[in-house]
Amino acid sequence: MxxxxxxxxxxxxxxxxxxxxxxxxxxxxxxxxxxxxxxxxxxxxxxxxxxxxxxHVLFGSTLTPRQREIAILRVAALADSPYEVEHHTGMARAVGMTDEQISDALGGIATADEEQLILRAVNELHTTSTISDSTWNALSVHMDERQLMDLVFTVGAYTTLAMAFNTFGVEPDRELQPEYER
Structure with missing residues (x-):
């Protein structure tokens, strides 16, 4: 630490x-x-x-809570961030995701087309710092421009947090409930 x-x-x-x-x-x-x-x-x-x-990313975003958690879980897995994986597993459960769905999101897998596109966008942002035209256009069928912007900024915010927490050595909180209620 x-x-x-x-x-x-x-x-x-x-x-x-x-x-x-x-x-x-x-x-x-x-x-x-x-x-x-x-x-x-x-x-x-x-x-x-x-x-x-x-x-804003957590409570004011135009993404649904499920979309947000799918994106954050994938960021956490790609960044190998134990703190974010554990914390957002709890938050994903709080928004109704099952353990199997959480595991799938961490692994970059989803059964619904829209959710798979979100995961693909996170992967692309992680590897190239941009969303490809084909992914952007496919996501645009499901999301408006504000949702697309919120997706990019959610990935950016949680990439930054994962880098910080990994670098600082922040350990997961086992006793706290996630801040999903305001």
Missing amino acids: RLTPLPADRWDGDVDAALASLLPRQRRNPQGAGNALATLVRHPELTKAFLPYNV
């Missing part, structure tokens, strides 16, 4: 303000925030800037 969660004696008003856009007051503490957020708040200004974007 390169960066540990911020010690409790260093939690102050700046840390609280940095977490305010995502967590209710009762969770803005070292135990309630979980390992990822408790590590990110080592840099309150960065956290305060990034979390509103992440809040």
Whole structure:
């Protein structure tokens, strides 16, 4: 672990303000925030800037919760991010995905055409940093331009988070429920 969660004696008003856009007051503490957020708040200004974007991806996106979790699970698998795999497995279950569907999404497999296209788009973004014309056009049959934009930004946000969590050595939270309720 390169960066540990911020010690409790260093939690102050700046840390609280940095977490305010995502967590209710009762969770803005070292135990309630979980390992990822408790590590990110080592840099309150960065956290305060990034979390509103992440809040949009999680709660304001035009993607359905299922579409979002399929994309994030695939990002997590491609990035080999234990934290994101575990955390978003819980979130995927919360939106009604079965363990088999979660395993399939992690492996880049889906039975529904639209979901397979989402997985293909994630794979393409991962390998080439763009979605091919053929995938974009096929997705456009199922998604409007805002959904397509949200898909790209969801993949980007969670790629960034996976890189950060992997680099910092953030360990999965076994005791916390995912932040799927606001």
